Amino acid sequence: MNVKIIGQILEGGSRDKVIKLMINELKKNNLVDDGYENAVIQRENEFPTGLPTVPIPIAMPHSDRKNVKKSAIVIAKLVNPVIFNRMDKPSEEIAVKIVILLAIKDDEEQLEIIRQLMSIVQDSQLLVKLSELNSAEELALMLENQMKRANISNEVS
């Protein structure tokens, strides 16, 4: 799978600030165009992506492929939790500690990535491990390795 994975350690702040900093990283690498930030924020307003995963709530902002040049995932650990709204109950807020921002070009690829991410965000121990990391490189590496593992076990089952 040809998806670039980038890690980030972010201080926190507002939801939109976090999304902006994450997308800046994608722009720097020429992976999305200038429209992606607005597209993601708009979509987050309409269809929020905060998830009450246990024990670490996460969010998975994304938009469609229109503004994506090359598929990528940014994973950010937030030093201070940031408020997102919940995917299943948009009127409710949730303090998120890990954000996984998706920018996926290809539909088939997206499916595969979502399936892999599902098994990761449902793994409590792994979420704790990710949240304890303090370097961007380690975050990216752990996510990449776990996605590979998830891919293999998805294929087996």
Place this chain on the structure above:
Amino acid sequence: MKKRVVVVCGAGFATSTVGEDQVKKICKELNIDAEILKKRVTELKTADSMGNIDLYVLMTPVSVKLNAPAVNGVAFISGVGKEKVINEIKQILLQNNPKE
């Protein structure tokens, strides 16, 4: 009788496929023949008016009134309350299922 299940997602993201995967798994386990449709929430009014729908799996909340039972499919993404939703789906799909 064949069951009809509609998986509803926000804006065509792959979340509905996560719901679809799960419903397929459950149907296989229960040996139920089901047609699974994926719809965006904006298409829902029309899907609902088609009738003959046995179950909605909602990957995003829905404000329109549905004429069939609905379960919270976000549980399949977060993993929280997943078993409960699986049981709800089983109950709904086994309802009025004439023995052949």
